[in-house]
Amino acid sequence: MNTKYKDLIEQTFDFPQEEFETQNGNLFFHGIDLMALTEQYGSPLKFTYLPKISENINRAKGWFNKAIKKLDYKGNYNYSYCTKSSHFKYVLEEALKNDIHIETSSAFDIDIVKSLKKAGKLKDDAFVLCNGFKRDQYIANIASLIDGGHTNCIPIIDNYEELDLLLYETKSKFKVGIRIASEEEPKFEFYTSRLGIGYKNIVSFYEKRIAENPQIELKMLHFFINTGIKDNAYYWSELLKCLRVYINLKKICPTLDSLNIGGGFPIKNSLAFNYDYEYMVEEIINQINTACNEAGVEVPNIFTEFGSFTVGESGGAIYEVLYQKKQNDREKWNMINSSFITTLPDSWAISKRFIMLPVNKWNKQYERVLLGGLTCDSDDYYNSEQHINAIYLPVYEKEKPLFIGFFNTGAYQETIGGFGGLQHCLIPNPKHILIDRNENGEITTKLFKGQQKSEELLSILGYEND
Incomplete structure (x- = not known):
């Protein structure tokens, strides 16, 4: 027996x-x-x-690049790491060996970015995507990075006031993204994420606050699903809503060229774990490609923010x-x-x-x-x-x-x-x-x-x- x-x-x-x-x-x-x-x-x-950190980064890059080639997608793919998953120096230095970008969420993150730049670990043209709810110190640190010449520092606007705070803090030209306040899964205690700006308000926000301001360039639309990238009706429904906003915004904003599909890949939590990463990547690229081609607008460059999946x-x-x-x-x-x-x-x-x-x-x-x-x-x-x-x-x-x-x-x-x-x-x-x-x-x-x-x-x- x-x-x-x-x-x-x-x-x-x-x-x-x-x-x-x-x-x-x-x-x-x-x-x-x-x-x-x-x-x-x-x-x-x-x-x-x-070594597992670099391995997973390159696995994801391979899946996206394979799908882009197969579907003749005209945009490119950019891998960024969410520092909040682990801020340790040994993690960041290992991840940055693989030509990636950084996503931040608080004021001290920017100090880490500056340290990595000074040490030559983070390239001057790397994207630094600044997410999270921003107040005085975070805004000041972002502005100092922009004023220091890091042109690919992109604060992601989370609420209407943040734009005014940035404009007050810096006179430099800068790029921004806008975060969509996605709807949460039905099982959540609330309907809409506390982060971001509502779907229906984004186009009007751009027209009133950004379009006529020569200091600001809208570069990115940020889409985040709290439960991560999953093959279910909820995820695909929210992605299609996001794409409708991107298409409407792209038609009036020529500088918009990037879509950040935040929300991470799952990681193995059981010996019975089963997740078809390649299928999910190909289907995401296919959905974006189809929606944009049908609407007659250029497809966006794709950014992802993988934290748990990275480390x-x-x-x-x-x-x-x-x-x-x-x-x-x-x-x-x-x-x-x-x-x-x-x-x-x-x-x-x-x-x-x-x-x-x-x-x-x-x-x-x-x-x-x-x-x-x-x-x-x-x-x-x-x-x-x-x-x-x-x-x-x-x-x-x-x-x-x-x-x-x-x-x-x-x-x-x-x-x-x-x-x-x-x-x-x-x-x-x-x-x-x-x-x-x-x-x-x-x-x-x-x-x-x-x-x-x-x-x-x-x-x-x-x-x-x-």
């Missing part, structure tokens, strides 16, 4: 997969022996596999199961040596699913368990997994520690959970490891940040002089 954990996975899913395989009962991720990594650095730990699948976290608590006849709690609330906040805040797999003991029998974190909070647990809430792991043995990994955690977790600051119940941040490959393709690792120490937390709390 097949009762090993490896048998369960191989019978349930198509396994091994592109990034996952096992050797001698241990899990390998992109050829990285995770048990050896854990033995070298200890746990808990987080890691970032940098999400590069990240992972490894924990040790410290102890198993049997609370009743049915429930076994495997307690990890960290906290889900602090290290994977999306897992409890929005019930986001990550791929969860054991790092070792794949040749052992398995059992059904619950996973609990170290804090005293009842929400510090994880139960969303590819087995539909049930979590199966190799049996717990006190003498032979079990290590578990969470994968594709590279987007948002550090910025939402906090990095280097206070954590719930003062659970320290895990150490963070950067994994790369050298010119010979050999795996290299280095410690980016050690585990938080007591002194760091006490200093923040004001105890440093006691």
